Amino acid sequence: MNLEQIIKNTIIQKAEAIGFDEFMNLALYYPAKGYYSGGRQKFGEQGDFITAPETSDLFGFCLARQCAQVLSGEDDILEFGAGSGILAAQTLFELGRLNKLPKTYYILELSAELQQRQKDTINKALPELMDRVVWLNTLPEHFSGVVIANEVLDAMPAKRLIYQAEGFKELGVDCQDDVLVWQEKSPYSNDKMHLPTNIRQGYTTEVNERAMAWIESLGEIMDKGLVLLIDYGMGRDEYFHPQRDAGTLRCYYQHKASENPFKHIGEQDITTSVNFSDIANQASRSGFAVTGYATQAMFLISLGIDSYLLVEKDEKKRANLAQQVKQLVLPSAMGESFKVLALTKDMQVKLQGFKEQDLSHKL
Numbered sequence: 001m002n003l004e005q006i007i008k009n010t011i012i013q014k015a016e017a018i019g020f021d022e023f024m025n026l027a028l029y030y031p032a033k034g035y036y037s038g039g040r041q042k043f044g045e046q047g048d049f050i051t052a053p054e055t056s057d058l059f060g061f062c063l064a065r066q067c068a069q070v071l072s073g074e075d076d077i078l079e080f081g082a083g084s085g086i087l088a089a090q091t092l093f094e095l096g097r098l099n100k101l102p103k104t105y106y107i108l109e110l111s112a113e114l115q116q117r118q119k120d121t122i123n124k125a126l127p128e129l130m131d132r133v134v135w136l137n138t139l140p141e142h143f144s145g146v147v148i149a150n151e152v153l154d155a156m157p158a159k160r161l162i163y164q165a166e167g168f169k170e171l172g173v174d175c176q177d178d179v180l181v182w183q184e185k186s187p188y189s190n191d192k193m194h195l196p197t198n199i200r201q202g203y204t205t206e207v208n209e210r211a212m213a214w215i216e217s218l219g220e221i222m223d224k225g226l227v228l229l230i231d232y233g234m235g236r237d238e239y240f241h242p243q244r245d246a247g248t249l250r251c252y253y254q255h256k257a258s259e260n261p262f263k264h265i266g267e268q269d270i271t272t273s274v275n276f277s278d279i280a281n282q283a284s285r286s287g288f289a290v291t292g293y294a295t296q297a298m299f300l301i302s303l304g305i306d307s308y309l310l311v312e313k314d315e316k317k318r319a320n321l322a323q324q325v326k327q328l329v330l331p332s333a334m335g336e337s338f339k340v341l342a343l344t345k346d347m348q349v350k351l352q353g354f355k356e357q358d359l360s361h362k363l
Ligand SMILES: C[S@@+](CC[C@H](N)C(=O)[O-])C[C@H]1O[C@@H](n2cnc3c(N)ncnc32)[C@H](O)[C@@H]1O
Pocket: 036, 043, 051, 052, 053, 054, 080, 081, 082, 083, 084, 087, 108, 109, 110, 111, 114, 149, 150, 151, 152, 155, 156, 214
């Protein structure tokens, strides 16, 4: 049975609309058939979207410089949702050059198919470091070191809300005449979410309770260290700008964006932008200090991304790298829409990645 039919049957059995978070969870993570659980090529030019580490090795090299600043030689790295495994390979390669390898590089990946792909990528690039990489299926009980999550929060199933005369209501997914449709559900309230009030009826937006719960769990297991969250998103004021009245939900299928999650189910990516104010608030409640917030561009510049260009002698390779740097830092590309949020626990440090910009006071 195809995934669309499985979702329709789920709704029919429940005899009511399911939350959009439940729909998104099934569409992305249903065993063997969900977008991230199935065998489809997702990343890179042959796939549906290109992430920063897929764009350039320099992204992982800069991230490694930030890790190197805080790794003591006794602690580990834990990467969530490692995609093709390319970021792990880049980070380990550069940490090796800097003589700052972690004891273990853990990868927590939900998809068995992606775990295999990550093993192949790392084994091909760095066979000598394979024994330092360990895959996990659940959170460890305790962790000290650096946590990395690049474009992971945006892939966590979000709830969709609509503003009506009585206030916010949850917007769910129903099946009518064998067609998936949006359906208003019950009124929504949650003290942890600061929802906007100066908006018109029909205003639609998202909240990500699962991302908040994930931060809370991270707070429980993390003894000491740094968390780097990189994603497209913004602070609350921009997230809930009255003009952003259709929310941030986006779907990607073969590099084309759409706003219709009911098409290509299991074959297209579904994502929402990250409300970094909510994430930072939850982090503070979970025992973290919010240590830095910057655009991806300023984070990479602070870590000296240009230095990799300066040392490249081969003109053709340098031109190629310059093109990749533009893609990572230009505002018209990934430079400003992507942000980096740093959280620390039991650690006093002025992070290099936020030397040129720290906007955490604006969250
Ligand atoms: C857009 S991809 C990003 C892949 C990779 N980090 C990159 O930048 O190329 C999102 C990834 O997040 C993973 N993911 C989502 N929720 C997760 C969770 N709670 N724990 C671990 N991985 C998760 C997905 O399985 C998927 O691999």
